[in-house]
Amino acid sequence: MPGLTEFELIGTLLKPLAAQSGGAFSLSDDAAFLPDPPSGYGHVVTKDALAVGIHMRAADPPGDMARKALRVNLSDLAAMGARPVGFFMALCLGPETDESYLRSFVEGLSDDVEAFNIPLMGGDIIRQQGPFVVSITAIGAVPKDDLLRRSGAQPGDGLWVSGTIGDGALGLLVAEGQGPDLFEADTSGLIKRYRIPEPRLALGIGLVGIANACIDVSDGLISDVGHLCAASSVGCSIAASSVPLSPMAREALKNEWQLMSTVLTGGDDYELAFAAPQQAEKDIKALSAEVGIPATCIGSFEAGEGLSVVDHSGKAMNFASTGYRHA
Amino acid sequence: MPGLTEFELIGTLLKPLAAQSGGAFSLSDDAAFLPDPPSGYGHVVTKDALAVGIHMRAADPPGDMARKALRVNLSDLAAMGARPVGFFMALCLGPETDESYLRSFVEGLSDDVEAFNIPLMGGDIIRQQGPFVVSITAIGAVPKDDLLRRSGAQPGDGLWVSGTIGDGALGLLVAEGQGPDLFEADTSGLIKRYRIPEPRLALGIGLVGIANACIDVSDGLISDVGHLCAASSVGCSIAASSVPLSPMAREALKNEWQLMSTVLTGGDDYELAFAAPQQAEKDIKALSAEVGIPATCIGSFEAGEGLSVVDHSGKAMNFASTGYRHA
Numbered sequence: 001m002p003g004l005t006e007f008e009l010i011g012t013l014l015k016p017l018a019a020q021s022g023g024a025f026s027l028s029d030d031a032a033f034l035p036d037p038p039s040g041y042g043h044v045v046t047k048d049a050l051a052v053g054i055h056m057r058a059a060d061p062p063g064d065m066a067r068k069a070l071r072v073n074l075s076d077l078a079a080m081g082a083r084p085v086g087f088f089m090a091l092c093l094g095p096e097t098d099e100s101y102l103r104s105f106v107e108g109l110s111d112d113v114e115a116f117n118i119p120l121m122g123g124d125i126i127r128q129q130g131p132f133v134v135s136i137t138a139i140g141a142v143p144k145d146d147l148l149r150r151s152g153a154q155p156g157d158g159l160w161v162s163g164t165i166g167d168g169a170l171g172l173l174v175a176e177g178q179g180p181d182l183f184e185a186d187t188s189g190l191i192k193r194y195r196i197p198e199p200r201l202a203l204g205i206g207l208v209g210i211a212n213a214c215i216d217v218s219d220g221l222i223s224d225v226g227h228l229c230a231a232s233s234v235g236c237s238i239a240a241s242s243v244p245l246s247p248m249a250r251e252a253l254k255n256e257w258q259l260m261s262t263v264l265t266g267g268d269d270y271e272l273a274f275a276a277p278q279q280a281e282k283d284i285k286a287l288s289a290e291v292g293i294p295a296t297c298i299g300s301f302e303a304g305e306g307l308s309v310v311d312h313s314g315k316a317m318n319f320a321s322t323g324y325r326h327a
Numbered sequence: 328m329p330g331l332t333e334f335e336l337i338g339t340l341l342k343p344l345a346a347q348s349g350g351a352f353s354l355s356d357d358a359a360f361l362p363d364p365p366s367g368y369g370h371v372v373t374k375d376a377l378a379v380g381i382h383m384r385a386a387d388p389p390g391d392m393a394r395k396a397l398r399v400n401l402s403d404l405a406a407m408g409a410r411p412v413g414f415f416m417a418l419c420l421g422p423e424t425d426e427s428y429l430r431s432f433v434e435g436l437s438d439d440v441e442a443f444n445i446p447l448m449g450g451d452i453i454r455q456q457g458p459f460v461v462s463i464t465a466i467g468a469v470p471k472d473d474l475l476r477r478s479g480a481q482p483g484d485g486l487w488v489s490g491t492i493g494d495g496a497l498g499l500l501v502a503e504g505q506g507p508d509l510f511e512a513d514t515s516g517l518i519k520r521y522r523i524p525e526p527r528l529a530l531g532i533g534l535v536g537i538a539n540a541c542i543d544v545s546d547g548l549i550s551d552v553g554h555l556c557a558a559s560s561v562g563c564s565i566a567a568s569s570v571p572l573s574p575m576a577r578e579a580l581k582n583e584w585q586l587m588s589t590v591l592t593g594g595d596d597y598e599l600a601f602a603a604p605q606q607a608e609k610d611i612k613a614l615s616a617e618v619g620i621p622a623t624c625i626g627s628f629e630a631g632e633g634l635s636v637v638d639h640s641g642k643a644m645n646f647a648s649t650g651y652r653h654a
Binding site for chain 1: 352355356357358359360361362363369370371372373374375376377378379380381382403404406407409415416417419421448449450451453454455456457458460462464466467469471474476477478542543554558
């Protein structure tokens with residue numbers, strides 16, 4: 001990169017993000033030392049990469065890309081019921097990744113390092129001839145006998161989701177200039193949800209011991225609940241009319257009902273979808289109120305396999321695509 | 328990618344690489360669970376990315392790229408004295424990364440998963456519009472009060488290196504068609520050292536409790552020993568004539584002495600450079616014989632700062648560049 005060498009980038013821009021981690025050795029060693037988790041806890045590890053042009057638009061603010069890259073990993077930790085411990089980051093700079101882009105990127109990242117109290121512990125910076133790619137590995141701590149898995153859902157369990165579904169996918173539509181006539185109000189909230197998802201950490205951590213299974217909704221509600229069903233060897237029925245929608249999504253659907261397919265199959269929600277026994281309802285509602293994250297029961301698991309979505313009249317809905325396919 | 332979806336890629340190609348790890352959950356959950364290290368041990372984590380066109384040539388065999396990507400991370404573990412535990416991998420597929428490329432990539436990776444007994448534990452697959460990039464995070468276990476650091480070298484310590492220096496850089500020259508007239512013999516050994524480095528794990532693990540400081544030589548001998556000096560706040564003097572060379576490198580230098588600069592400053596050696604007190608010589612030689620990895624004393628650390636290289640007559644040598652700069 002013109003301007004700064006790898007060592008200068010690490011020394012000036014990234015080192016402050018590692019200040020809270022003794023084991024990061026100020027990013028100056030060959031590897032970082034991971035402190036022991038608290039007694040009874042173990043570590044979980046997740047890794048998600050984002051590329052400009054695919055997961056973020058080239059015109060999107062670099063700081064938002066940084067925050068999204070970290071947050072999609074935090075969302076995976078949330079789905080396991082884990083508390084953030086630290087993260088590792090590889091930056092793959094393209095020919096167009098200049099110093100000002102990187103400074104903005106690190107500024108956004110820095111905000112989230114502080115907000116989520118998760119230090120940078122190590123990583124790598126390379127150059128390559130493509131678009132900017134960032135690969136993050138996040139580490140979390142979870143009670144070792146109690147982590148939330150995708151498997152574990154039981155017939156009779158309710159299917160719950162956090163927050164609202166579909167805003168990420170609608171935000172991408174709007175950001176790309178599609179369907180703006182659907183919205184009379186300000187659409188910046190939708191775009192923000194696409195660019196900067198909200199990892200549901202407090203909810204995930206609280207669901208340990210309450211939920212039987214959990215996944216984060218990244219590929220799309222139907223696709224991800226399908227993964228949960230497959231891992232748990234159960235079937236599931238979703239009531240479309242119960243799926244929680246934001247006021248903006250409700251407005252869009254009022255104007256064009258077909259968008260319900262986008263809402264249910266589009267990606268980038270980063271909400272949690274979880275299975276919990278009927279008697280857990282009170283605990284879930286108390287937890288939801290305590291952490292300030294809505295939780296809604298939208299269906300139920302049943303013996304067998306397969307996922308069905310029924311509309312308000314009880315008729316099965318069909319979708320051409322069941323979720324975003326990465327590759 | 329035409330042919331296989333992300334899920335099929337994971338399910339058919341990658342899942343077998345995770346078979347030895349219970350915590351990987353067959354690559355089917357949001358994150359992996361890292362088993363507790365043995366008593367008295369802790370985990371170290373490192374992360375290195377490689378891109379086609381930069382760290383590997385587009386014409387190089389995909390299986391070699393996979394092995395190099397894993398091995399450069401294992402080399403970082405070796406430099407900390409750590410035993411391999413598991414690794415996480417993000418594959419960033421470009422438009423030209425087709426199914427046959429990926430199958431060859433995974434075949435090479437599979438060989439090294441077995442050879443180094445290190446399971447794949449998780450990761451991500453994305454598409455992007457650039458060259459193929461692979462980002463690996465490797466986790467190792469090390470006695471928690473005794474890990475090898477870059478800091479710790481003392482004035483009076485000897486500077487040692489494993490194996491031979493310069494073959495990686497000469498291998499790259501040859502692979503690029505430069506200087507073939509320097510070599511009368513078969514050069515495939517040099518090219519192989521560039522493409523498939525040998526992480527010095529057994530040596531690094533054995534050096535715990537013997538060496539005062541350690542680094543792996545990835546950027547170039549002079550640059551990396553310089554990092555070690557800076558982290559330890561000491562100076563160092565290297566005797567160029569003591570630097571161990573392979574027969575091929577000796578032959579090349581006989582024909583063109585100027586290549587000594589490439590040998591001392593070129594990257595991709597992935598040998599260990601370490602500091603050890605004089606009285607450790609016997610232990611180092613015994614360890615070296617036991618693990619079958621040569622170790623040579625090539626200089627000494629001294630109070631002060633800075634790195635000097637002297638030729639056989641004791642004259643200081645100067646280098647235009649002190650090592651490969653990544654960015």
